[in-house]
Amino acid sequence: MTAKNRWSRHPAEILRPGEDFSLSDVDARATPGWQGDKRQGKEFARARGALLSELQERLFAQGRAGGKRSVLLVVQGMDTSGKGGVVRHVIGMVDPQGVVLRAFGRPTDEELSHHYLWRVRKALPTGGQIGVFDRSHYEDVLVPRVQGLIEPDVWEKRYAEINRFEREVVESGTTLLKVGLVISRREQGLRLAERLQRFDKHWKFDPADVDARTRWDDYQQAYADVFARTSTDVAPWYVVPADRKWYARLAVTELLTRALIDLDLSWPKPRWKVETQQRRLAETMEPDAVAEARASEKAVRKKLEQDERAFAAAVAEARH
Ligand code: AMP
Numbered sequence: 001m002t003a004k005n006r007w008s009r010h011p012a013e014i015l016r017p018g019e020d021f022s023l024s025d026v027d028a029r030a031t032p033g034w035q036g037d038k039r040q041g042k043e044f045a046r047a048r049g050a051l052l053s054e055l056q057e058r059l060f061a062q063g064r065a066g067g068k069r070s071v072l073l074v075v076q077g078m079d080t081s082g083k084g085g086v087v088r089h090v091i092g093m094v095d096p097q098g099v100v101l102r103a104f105g106r107p108t109d110e111e112l113s114h115h116y117l118w119r120v121r122k123a124l125p126t127g128g129q130i131g132v133f134d135r136s137h138y139e140d141v142l143v144p145r146v147q148g149l150i151e152p153d154v155w156e157k158r159y160a161e162i163n164r165f166e167r168e169v170v171e172s173g174t175t176l177l178k179v180g181l182v183i184s185r186r187e188q189g190l191r192l193a194e195r196l197q198r199f200d201k202h203w204k205f206d207p208a209d210v211d212a213r214t215r216w217d218d219y220q221q222a223y224a225d226v227f228a229r230t231s232t233d234v235a236p237w238y239v240v241p242a243d244r245k246w247y248a249r250l251a252v253t254e255l256l257t258r259a260l261i262d263l264d265l266s267w268p269k270p271r272w273k274v275e276t277q278q279r280r281l282a283e284t285m286e287p288d289a290v291a292e293a294r295a296s297e298k299a300v301r302k303k304l305e306q307d308e309r310a311f312a313a314a315v316a317e318a319r320h
């Protein structure tokens with residue numbers, strides 16, 4: 001790995017809203033904690049891929065062995081804030097078999113006939129999986145609130161309900177990583193304008209995006225309340241400046257990598273004895289093939305030890 005780690009501190013410490021947090025004070029163009037430029041940031045995010053994918057394979061292996069732990073990355077943000085890009089980037093670095101992606105759009109008639117958490121519960125990751133939510137249950141304290149579709153006493157109660165729900169999710173073995181992408185009003189205008197300029201981006205444009213933009217301040221207030229009322233110890237928010245796409249992707253990559261490292265993932269122990277199975281297998285093989293397998297044993301073990309040392313070093317480096 002040649003790309004240099006230029007994080008001054010763990011982004012979780014920097015991006016977690018504290019007591020005195022104010023959304024209106026967030027500079028969406030800032031790159032907090034990263035002491036490097038765009039090129040270096042992109043290089044480092046790419047270099048993280050190897051570690052991230054090894055961590056994910058370990059998580060997946062534990063799931064196969066009956067392990068209950070999983071990770072859920074929740075991505076929220078205004079239209080054009082780069083949710084799709086973050087999701088694509090993160091998923092692009094790991095084995096798609098171990099990832100379950102769910103994008104939450106306007107509720108269908110069936111979804112509307114249930115409690116708002118119904119569709120969310122169904123989409124939760126199971127043991128060994130990395131779940132990714134592109135929008136989430138947080139839409140239910142944003143859109144209907146701003147549009148006045150539900151009364152204040154209804155959305156008011158939802159914050160505590162969401163906190164209880166998330167505590168349950170965490171207690172069942174899921175690490176919750178909630179990322180709020182913060183884009184400036186000006187940058188959103190420019191990104192929407194670009195979507196309109198390019199016919200290959202028209203599919204991403206929704207006239208409702210302009211309606212939501214006319215309620216910008218109301219959405220900011222609703223987001224501020226989300227961060228203030230649902231950032232808990234078991235499920236904190238990370239507020240990520242997102243006017244620079246490379247920074248948002250880099251920061252989420254680091255948050256996810258560190259969250260997986262914190263799970264202390266080892267390879268699961270088999271329920272059978274290696275020697276017994278080797279003996280049984282050998283009985284089914286030609287003698288020369290058995291000899292060949294035995295001859296390679298030393299080299300295989302050496303390579304494995306090298307890989308394990310490299311992994312331990314990469315983990316130690318990431319924790320620097
Ligand atoms: P997109 O993410 O661009 O595909 O758009 C999905 C749309 O669905 C956005 O306008 C969201 O605000 C909207 N949406 C998602 N969840 C909800 C919800 N629970 N209530 C109302 N609108 C929602």
Ligand code: MG
Binds near residue numbers: 079080209
């Ligand atoms: Mg959209």
